Amino acid sequence: MVEQAYKEGRQKERLKSEGFAVLSCLKVGQETPSRLLERQLRKLMGIKEVIINPISRTVKIRYDPRVVSADKMRSVLKNGKGK
Numbered sequence: 001m002v003e004q005a006y007k008e009g010r011q012k013e014r015l016k017s018e019g020f021a022v023l024s025c026l027k028v029g030q031e032t033p034s035r036l037l038e039r040q041l042r043k044l045m046g047i048k049e050v051i052i053n054p055i056s057r058t059v060k061i062r063y064d065p066r067v068v069s070a071d072k073m074r075s076v077l078k079n080g081k082g083k
Contacts, residue, residue, distance in 0.1 A: 017064050017065075017066060018048070018062060018063070018064065018065075019062070019063050019064070019065035019070075020060070020061070020062055020063075021060070021061045021063065021070050021073060022058055022059070022060050022061075023058065023059050023061065023070075023073065023074060023077060024057060024058055024059075025037065025052075025057055025058065025059050025077045026057055034052040034054055037050075037052060037059065037076075037077065038050045038052055040076050041059070041061065041073065041076055041077075044063075044068050044072060044073065044076065045067050045068060046063050046064040046065075046066070046067025046068035047061065047062075047063050047068060047073075048062045048063055048064065049061070049062040059077060061073055
């Protein structure tokens with residue numbers, strides 16, 4: 001019983017530490033290659049996964065909201081600068 005509660009608590013904690021964002025990026029495929037944008041986003045601490053769709057010009061990002069904000073990710077997509 002205690003083990004079950006522990007597992008459920010850990011699962012809830014993990015879900016709190018994950019965020020998902022789907023951002024539009026008109027630069028994908030035009031000015032900036034997808035690989036370059038992905039590399040720039042991955043430079044940010046807290047980014048776990050980046051999936052770029054050049055057809056729909058969207059970027060799906062799985063990240064830790066305790067470490068990086070959606071505004072910072074938007075800034076990287078807009079300005080092309082990651083740290």
